[in-house]
Amino acid sequence: MFIQTESTPNPATLKFLPGQTVLEAGTADFPSADTAGKSPLASRIFAVDGVTGVFFGTDFVTVTKADAVEWDHIKPALLGAIMEHFQSGAPVMDTGEQAASGHADHDGEDGEIVGQIKELLDTRVRPAVAQDGGDITFHGFDRGVVYLHMQGACAGCPSSTLTLKMGIENLLRHYIPEVTEVRPVAV
Secondary structure (H helix, E strand, O other): OOOEEEEOOOOOEEEEEOOOOOOOOOEEEEOOHHHHHHOHHHHHHHOOOOEEEEEEOOOOEEEEEOOOOOHHHHHHHHHHHHHHHHHHOOOOOOOOOOOEOOOOOOOOOOHHHHHHHHHHHHHHHHHHHHHOOEEEEEEEEEOOEEEEEEEEOOOOOOOHHHHHHHHHHHHHHHHOOOOOEEEEEOO
């Protein structure tokens, strides 16, 4: 098994490509070791000192490290943990645990607008940020303001504010005149 690594726009996050499917559908975000209990793979990765976050996409794993830790020191242990997991045949997620589709449900009068927002996110935004090892999901819409949740490499990335404001906000405002602003939320 050969695992490739790619840097991301977030210097604290590295993308690991195991060369096989990680999740069949959706994503899974583990912002701390406490949240990793439902995933044997995430638990194994958090066992490496210095890991502060783990995120799974369809064919990748992104790992976020503490600022005080150097990639050169923990990357071999992470490669070993990921390789051992896939060679063991253990599941990525415990039985019965589902990966998230990501988007929050929205009830109310703006249902058509929210549907358009989610479609644009799914077709134009999420594939691009997945290449960088992250995900951006719909969290809410209120009086013209779209609230988005950033995960994986996107969470805490220095360029995420620019991506939100210049990229996603301009895209949504272009296609959906009711959108006036895009803001990140912490979940």
